[in-house]
Amino acid sequence: MPGDAPARQPGGRAAIAARLPDAPRRPSLAVLLEHLHVSGSLTRAELTARMGVNRSTVAGLVAELVALGVAVEERPSRASGAAGRPSLVVSSVPSRLQVVAAEVAVDNTAVALFRLGGSLTARRTAPTPHGPGSGRRIVELLRGLVDDLGTGPDAAGVVGLGVAVPGAVRRSDGCVRFAPNLGWTDEPFGHLLAQAMPHLHVVVGNDADLGVLAEHRRGVARGVEDVVFVSGDVGVGGGLVMGGMPLLGAGGYAGELGHMTVRPDGLPCRCGARGCWETEVGAPAIARAVSAPGQRGEELAAAVRSARARGRGEALAAVAHSLGVGIGNVVNLINPQLVVLGGVLQEVLRSAGDEVRAGLDATALRAAAEQVRLALPGLGADAVLAGAAEVVWQELLADPLPLLQATA
Amino acid sequence: MPGDAPARQPGGRAAIAARLPDAPRRPSLAVLLEHLHVSGSLTRAELTARMGVNRSTVAGLVAELVALGVAVEERPSRASGAAGRPSLVVSSVPSRLQVVAAEVAVDNTAVALFRLGGSLTARRTAPTPHGPGSGRRIVELLRGLVDDLGTGPDAAGVVGLGVAVPGAVRRSDGCVRFAPNLGWTDEPFGHLLAQAMPHLHVVVGNDADLGVLAEHRRGVARGVEDVVFVSGDVGVGGGLVMGGMPLLGAGGYAGELGHMTVRPDGLPCRCGARGCWETEVGAPAIARAVSAPGQRGEELAAAVRSARARGRGEALAAVAHSLGVGIGNVVNLINPQLVVLGGVLQEVLRSAGDEVRAGLDATALRAAAEQVRLALPGLGADAVLAGAAEVVWQELLADPLPLLQATA
Numbered sequence: 044m045p046g047d048a049p050a051r052q053p054g055g056r057a058a059i060a061a062r063l064p065d066a067p068r069r070p071s072l073a074v075l076l077e078h079l080h081v082s083g084s085l086t087r088a089e090l091t092a093r094m095g096v097n098r099s100t101v102a103g104l105v106a107e108l109v110a111l112g113v114a115v116e117e118r119p120s121r122a123s124g125a126a127g128r129p130s131l132v133v134s135s136v137p138s139r140l141q142v143v144a145a146e147v148a149v150d151n152t153a154v155a156l157f158r159l160g161g162s163l164t165a166r167r168t169a170p171t172p173h174g175p176g177s178g179r180r181i182v183e184l185l186r187g188l189v190d191d192l193g194t195g196p197d198a199a200g201v202v203g204l205g206v207a208v209p210g211a212v213r214r215s216d217g218c219v220r221f222a223p224n225l226g227w228t229d230e231p232f233g234h235l236l237a238q239a240m241p242h243l244h245v246v247v248g249n250d251a252d253l254g255v256l257a258e259h260r261r262g263v264a265r266g267v268e269d270v271v272f273v274s275g276d277v278g279v280g281g282g283l284v285m286g287g288m289p290l291l292g293a294g295g296y297a298g299e300l301g302h303m304t305v306r307p308d309g310l311p312c313r314c315g316a317r318g319c320w321e322t323e324v325g326a327p328a329i330a331r332a333v334s335a336p337g338q339r340g341e342e343l344a345a346a347v348r349s350a351r352a353r354g355r356g357e358a359l360a361a362v363a364h365s366l367g368v369g370i371g372n373v374v375n376l377i378n379p380q381l382v383v384l385g386g387v388l389q390e391v392l393r394s395a396g397d398e399v400r401a402g403l404d405a406t407a408l409r410a411a412a413e414q415v416r417l418a419l420p421g422l423g424a425d426a427v428l429a430g431a432a433e434v435v436w437q438e439l440l441a442d443p444l445p446l447l448q449a450t451a
Numbered sequence: 452m453p454g455d456a457p458a459r460q461p462g463g464r465a466a467i468a469a470r471l472p473d474a475p476r477r478p479s480l481a482v483l484l485e486h487l488h489v490s491g492s493l494t495r496a497e498l499t500a501r502m503g504v505n506r507s508t509v510a511g512l513v514a515e516l517v518a519l520g521v522a523v524e525e526r527p528s529r530a531s532g533a534a535g536r537p538s539l540v541v542s543s544v545p546s547r548l549q550v551v552a553a554e555v556a557v558d559n560t561a562v563a564l565f566r567l568g569g570s571l572t573a574r575r576t577a578p579t580p581h582g583p584g585s586g587r588r589i590v591e592l593l594r595g596l597v598d599d600l601g602t603g604p605d606a607a608g609v610v611g612l613g614v615a616v617p618g619a620v621r622r623s624d625g626c627v628r629f630a631p632n633l634g635w636t637d638e639p640f641g642h643l644l645a646q647a648m649p650h651l652h653v654v655v656g657n658d659a660d661l662g663v664l665a666e667h668r669r670g671v672a673r674g675v676e677d678v679v680f681v682s683g684d685v686g687v688g689g690g691l692v693m694g695g696m697p698l699l700g701a702g703g704y705a706g707e708l709g710h711m712t713v714r715p716d717g718l719p720c721r722c723g724a725r726g727c728w729e730t731e732v733g734a735p736a737i738a739r740a741v742s743a744p745g746q747r748g749e750e751l752a753a754a755v756r757s758a759r760a761r762g763r764g765e766a767l768a769a770v771a772h773s774l775g776v777g778i779g780n781v782v783n784l785i786n787p788q789l790v791v792l793g794g795v796l797q798e799v800l801r802s803a804g805d806e807v808r809a810g811l812d813a814t815a816l817r818a819a820a821e822q823v824r825l826a827l828p829g830l831g832a833d834a835v836l837a838g839a840a841e842v843v844w845q846e847l848l849a850d851p852l853p854l855l856q857a858t859a
Contacts, residue, residue: 211818220818269701281784285698292693292786293677296819299783304776304814306715316814368712375707376689376784378700406712406724410619410628411704 071096075104077440079114079135081260083160086119086130105133111447113139113159135160140450142203142439143189143243144431146250147171147181149209149224149277150339154188155425156201157432161261163425165192171225178219178230182239189240200450203244203439205431206236207253209278214295217247223313224277246434250274251298251385253430254420255282256289258383260433262421269379272420273300273370274427275388277339278313279321282430285377301325305369323365326387332358344390351394363395367402374407374415383418385426392417479504483512485848487522487543489668491568494527494538513541519855521547521567543568548858550611550847551597551651552839554658555579555589557617557632557685558747562596563833564609565840569669571833573600579633586627586638590647597648608858611652611847613839614644615661617686622703625655631721632685654842658682659706659793661838662828663690664697666791668841670829677787680828681708681778682835683796685747686721687729690838693785709733713777731773734795740766752798759802771803775810782815782823791826793834800825 074094078085085093090101108114119132137158145154148171155166167188172180189204210222217233219225233247255264255272264270264284272282279301283290291297301321302314309318322328330338333355335346350359370382384392392399396417404412420426439446482502486493493501498509516522527540545566553562556579563574575596580588597612618630625641627633641655663672663680672678672692680690687709691698699705709729710722717726730736738746741763743754758767778790792800800807804825812820828834847854 211816213818221816283785285693285700286696288694290693290698290785292819293788294786294818294822296816296822297784297786299786299816299819302783302814302816303711303780305712307713307776314816368715372711372780373784375710376705376781377691377698378702378705378707380701406710408619408629408704408707408710408722410621410702411700411707414702414704 071100071104072107073441073443075101076108076113076135076443077437079108079133080159080161080436080440084132084134086132088130090133108133111451112136113443113447137162139200140439140446141201142205142432142435143192143201144428144435145185145188145204145206146428146431147206147208147225148250152181152184152188153428154185154192155428155432156192157429159436161429161432163429167191173226177225178227178232178235182232182235185236186239189243201243202446202450203246203435204236204240205246205248205253205433205435206232207248207250207427207431208232209250209274209276209280211296211299212247212249212252214248214291217245219247220296221314244435244439246431246438248431248434249280249282249295249298250276250427251280251282252289252291252295253282253434254385254426255284255383255430256433257422257426257430258420259284259287259289261429262426263383263418264381264421267381269377269381271300271370271373271377271379271382272426273382273384273388275324275326275384275386275391277326279325279388281373283377283379285379290377300369300373303369303372305365305372320365320369324362324369324388324391329362329387329391332362334358340387343387347387347390347394359391359395360398363391363398364402366391367399367404368406370399370417371403371406371412374403374411378411379415381416381418383420383426385420389419392419479508480512480515481849481851483509484516484521484543484851485845487516487541488567488569488844488848492540492542494540496538498541513539516541519859520544521851521855545570547608548847548854549609550613550840550843551600551609552836552843553593553596553612553614554836554839555614555616555633556658560589560592560596561836562593562600563836563840564600565837567844569837569840571837571840575599581634585633586635586640586643590640590643593644594647597651609651610854610858611654611843612644612648613654613656613661613841613843614640615656615658615835615839616640617658617682617684617688619704619707620655620657620660622656622699625653627655628704629722652843652847654839654846656839656842657688657690657703657706658684658835659688659690660697660699660703661690661842662793662834663692663791663838664841665830665834665836665838666828667692667695667697669837670834671791671826672789672829675789677785678789678791679708679778679781679785679787680791680793680834681796683732683734683792683794683799685734687733687796689781691785691787693787698785708777708781711777711780713773713780728773728777732770732777732796732799737770737795737799740770742766748795751795755795755798755802767799767803768806771799771806772810774799775807775812776814778807778825779811779814779820782811782819786819787823789824789826791828791834793828797827800827 137160140159152171153168211220219230219232236245251274258264268287270284274280281298281300303320306318310322312319333346333350545568548567560579561576619628627638627640644653659682666672678692682688689706689708711728714726718730720727741754741758
């Protein structure tokens with residue numbers, strides 16, 4: 044039957060309507076609270092317009108949320124010259140509910156606390172464990188970091204945990220099917236997390252899938268229907284939003300851009316194949332190109348910036364061209380309006396943007412190429428972490444009443 | 452804003468609900484008629500269940516459609532042993548409305564008449580004109596073929612024309628942005644067709660986009676949410692259905708699989724780039740591989756079948772492997788459940804399916820690879836033509852009342 048599988052994550056109101064089998068019956072309370080979460084504050088008039096319901100319905104729903112302590116309402120100072128009584132402004136109460144977001148990257152693991160409405164209030168970072176049993180050790184690390192943020196079992200208002208990993212994640216249960224750069228195959232990560240932190244609603248997602256979600260809801264892709272987010276660390280991954288909705292594929296594995304074969308006789312890849320795109324534009328390839336072998340993160344970004352001055356301009360241009368060719372393949376396939384480059388690829392775009400664009404234009408058909416912009420993440424280095432928070436909010440706010448009653 | 456652009460074509464009821472800004476207000480008459488069109492006959496009880504409305508609402512809507520002459524209702528012969536009165540069976544009236552579908556391929560242009568409910572009743576074929584002015588000449592050819600089918604301006608009940616072309620089509624106005632194998636760039640094909648046949652509702656679409664639509668509604672992909680259709684003629688194109696909905700991209704150009712760069716130092720492509728997938732798996736490449744240069748269509752298919760016997764097994768296997776690698780790239784990117792191979796690629800799948808699968812499995816990550824099946828089109832050679840009919844039905848049946856009143 045047409046219609047979305049439960050594992051899909053919606054990207055907005057229309058998307059949510061599409062996902063649920065009985066869209067008209069979706070509780071309006073959830074829709075209103077999600078509007079407040081994404082937009083912060085809205086007037087009653089704006090809510091009425093966005094929800095397509097009448098004023099008294101909005102008033103009733105707002106009163107219900109106010110009684111549950113999750114919204115407040117106030118009359119704004121009168122706008123100069125505006126006639127009539129200004130519409131009441133409704134805002135969410137940020138401290139009423141919080142979620143923890145975590146980003147497991149190859150080098151470091153970051154954990155942060157996000158309040159309702161999307162603000163980040165605290166952050167911790169530690170080196171990511173590797174080797175045998177790294178799944179369980181990362182779970183222990185996360186539990187420690189979460190406790191450290193003051194969000195243990197007794198902390199009021201902390202209701203969920205979203206975790207981003209650089210790998211193919213089965214959304215239904217958070218099993219990490221394949222994360223070559225963590226050395227994982229079929230790691231039951233979601234199960235381990237839920238066991239360790241039973242008081243939290245746990246969601247595990249692919250890093251790029253969560254990056255595109257955050258950029259689409261709160262970043263440079265806000266209001267853009269068709270977006271690709273390319274995460275660039277040791278591995279290269281992709282997150283897709285098409286028609287305003289996350290495109291996760293049949294099992295949640297869509298967006299594995301890094302493993303496109305772009306050169307059949309190319310370098311061996313950690314996935315077992317040869318000539319994958321990530322062997323040409325992943326962090327190790329970029330580091331080799333700019334004569335900064337083994338460097339990562341901010342050091343590597345600095346090496347990219349200084350590449351031309353150090354006589355590595357041509358090698359950088361070759362990487363940038365290959366980046367553009369791969370983006371061109373993606374553009375030919377799904378015709379997005381915006382491609383957001385994350386991780387170290389941000390720096391390649393800043394330092395060699397013309398070459399990236401030239402590779403794209405040489406590969407994509409003109410009709411699709413002329414529609415697409417390349418952009419830096421609006422949320423900068425926090426895009427993936429913010430997405431890990433958003434994916435939990437989406438699940439929790441889809442049916443907020445039991446949650447609000449339990450935490451009242 | 453989230454939500455689909457008007458140019459997107461829905462792929463079922465949930466998809467239609469998602470597309471319209473006010474899903475709950477979408478006229479139920481349209482939903483019911485679409486169910487009858489896709490399914491042929493349904494009992495009142497089935498309609499009640501599928502539409503999620505009550506029995507009296509269904510009874511009222513059916514009465515309205517019967518009065519308009521587009522549906523009939525009858526009591527079935529009693530099912531053996533079933534207790535109680537059997538539910539009334541509602542059927543569409545196939546002759547009440549018809550559309551013309553056309554498929555402009557590089558060699559031949561086919562035109563067929565489809566009745567409400569999807570049955571094909573008549574067909575004409577002619578060689579496709581090429582060279583200067585081929586756009587206008589194809590429009591004239593189509594007008595002649597349409598007249599020949601007895602569907603001129605005076606023919607009752609023929610209400611639309613859907614045309615499939617092998618190129619990138621701007622869905623909003625039917626402009627063919629790029630069709631290298633027809634020699635077209637920015638050909639205002641939709642405009643010319645509408646001028647020549649003002650009595651018909653005209654829709655122009657990419658051949659593979661229409662192929663996947665038909666296979667999803669009536670073919671091997673019925674009930675499958677995430678599907679790729681690969682059309683293989685001189686050019687190689689793709690049509691995508693994701694989450695039950697056609698994925699057309701920002702401008703309608705998604706699915707240009709043939710122009711993925713799969714070998715940077717490969718053969719020059721008619722698009723101007725080098726090493727595009729279609730230079731390795733398009734009909735000319737297949738013909739070279741099986742020592743049947745210049746052959747097309749059924750001749751080429753026969754040559755593929757006899758390739759092993761004629762000592763061309765290894766060359767065929769190489770093509771099949773390259774076909775699998777490209778499919779693997781697509782699988783990594785969007786994680787479909789089903790890839791349907793059309794045109795001459797059907798024969799490659801039949802004759803060298805193991806090699807295709809091996810190329811796919813060597814390229815796609817296991818999590819995504821193990822979810823995907825390869826299949827032949829359920830509608831065979833008629834998939835694209837049937838899709839050209841379906842895309843017109845979708846637009847016409849979205850608001851059927853004015854149409855039914857005008858043709859009563």
